[in-house]
Amino acid sequence: MSKPITTPQLTPDHTELVILSLLREGPSYGYAISKLVAARSEEAFKVGPSQLYPLLTKLEKQGLVETDWEEIKAKSAGPDDNGRKRKWYKLSAKGQRRLQQRIEAHQRFTSIINSFIAGSEATGAVA
Amino acid sequence: MSKPITTPQLTPDHTELVILSLLREGPSYGYAISKLVAARSEEAFKVGPSQLYPLLTKLEKQGLVETDWEEIKAKSAGPDDNGRKRKWYKLSAKGQRRLQQRIEAHQRFTSIINSFIAGSEATGAVA
DNA sequence: TTGATATATATCGGTTGCAGATATATACGA
DNA sequence: TCGTATATATCTGCAACCGATATATATCAA
Numbered sequence: 001m002s003k004p005i006t007t008p009q010l011t012p013d014h015t016e017l018v019i020l021s022l023l024r025e026g027p028s029y030g031y032a033i034s035k036l037v038a039a040r041s042e043e044a045f046k047v048g049p050s051q052l053y054p055l056l057t058k059l060e061k062q063g064l065v066e067t068d069w070e071e072i073k074a075k076s077a078g079p080d081d082n083g084r085k086r087k088w089y090k091l092s093a094k095g096q097r098r099l100q101q102r103i104e105a106h107q108r109f110t111s112i113i114n115s116f117i118a119g120s121e122a123t124g125a126v127a
Numbered sequence: 128m129s130k131p132i133t134t135p136q137l138t139p140d141h142t143e144l145v146i147l148s149l150l151r152e153g154p155s156y157g158y159a160i161s162k163l164v165a166a167r168s169e170e171a172f173k174v175g176p177s178q179l180y181p182l183l184t185k186l187e188k189q190g191l192v193e194t195d196w197e198e199i200k201a202k203s204a205g206p207d208d209n210g211r212k213r214k215w216y217k218l219s220a221k222g223q224r225r226l227q228q229r230i231e232a233h234q235r236f237t238s239i240i241n242s243f244i245a246g247s248e249a250t251g252a253v254a
Numbered sequence: 255t256t257g258a259t260a261t262a263t264a265t266c267g268g269t270t271g272c273a274g275a276t277a278t279a280t281a282c283g284a
Numbered sequence: 285t286c287g288t289a290t291a292t293a294t295c296t297g298c299a300a301c302c303g304a305t306a307t308a309t310a311t312c313a314a
Contacts, residue, residue: 005140005228007236012271013135014240021243031291041239051272053293072280072291084280084291101132103244109134110237112168113141116148117230139300158262178301180264199262199309211262211309 007044015047015055017106020091020099023065027090030056056089064095134171142174142182144233147226150192150218157183157214183216191222 010018022028022036030052037047047055059065070086091099137145149155149163157179164174174182186192197213218226 005232007232007239008138008140008144011135011138013132017135017240018243021246025246029291030293031289040243044235044239048273049291049293050274050295054271057293086291105132105134106240106244108171112134112171113144113233116145116167117233119148119152136301156262157264158260175302176262176264177266177303181300184264213262 010045010047012055013102013105015051016059017099017102018045019047019055019059020064020095020102023089023091024096024099027068027088029070029086029088033089056087059089059095062094062098064092064098065089066092137172137174139182140229140232142178143186144226144229145172146174146182146186147191147218147222147229150216151223151226154195154215154217156197156216160216183214186216186222189221189225191219191225192216193219 018037019033022033022040028036030049033056034047034049034052037045056065060067066089068088068090070088072084072086145164146160149160149167155163157176160183161174161176161179164172183192187194193216195215195217197215199211199213
């Protein structure tokens with residue numbers, strides 16, 4: 001028995017759509033995003049570290065998100081560099097436009113897939 | 128300038144859904160399927176030979192399709208083996224069940240993606 | 255008749271993208 | 285103190301796919 005069919009995997013484009021959608025609700029950071037994607041999808045979508053961090057870096061390079069380091073101080077903290085850090089990602093104006101494009105692209109995608117599912121009834125072809 | 132955003136790519140699961148959907152309308156063969164996918168999707172989806180033939184072979188091995196060779200005879204044809212051939216694919220009962228599963232999985236997929244797009248409004252979270 | 259294009263199936267080779275593992279470091283509860 | 289959770293990041297290998305290539309025939313126009 002192989003694993004049962006639940007949902008198709010995320011393409012890179014769909015992953016970007018999901019992450020930009022989350023960031024539209026407010027800034028977040030890698031670990032939280034990863035957990036949120038799993039929780040909101042009822043574990044259907046999973047974005048692991050090896051997928052997430054390179055993608056976030058790419059979004060940053062493209063100017064779709066702006067980043068900000070938060071120092072999570074331990075009890076005592078000198079001016080050292082070793083404390084735990086949290087990298088916040090905030091949707092930029094460019095990112096919002098990209099999100100809108102991804103949403104529209106997804107709607108076209110869904111529409112075409114549905115036309116295949118509907119089949120000949122929808123195309124006028126003879127059955 | 129990179130290519131404009133049109134639709135996300137097809138995952139293997141979505142490609143299978145599209146091809147099984149086409150075969151539900153009646154038997155077809157590789158080249159015709161490739162052309163049909165492009166035509167019906169207004170060129171948004173493209174399934175080239177290197178993607179299509181391995182996939183069709185896989186579907187055949189899984190018993191989702193049944194195959195049948197058609198000899199396309201030239202004007203003269205002895206009992207030779209060199210004539211052009213056409214390999215027909217017909218959806219099996221098992222393939223029909225698989226298609227139904229893929230359709231349901233796609234609907235779950237769409238539903239989850241839409242919930243991300245809808246965002247906080249749909250989740251009860253504070254904006 | 256010759257050449258270009260379409261039909262038809264199939265494989266190969268390089269690139270991309272990701273899953274799983276590993277690495278590092280801290281916080282917290284049992 | 286030991287395991288789990290938080291938090292970011294890279295590495296290694298594998299699988300999938302795009303583009304090209306291969307082979308062979310049919311068709312149509314010049």
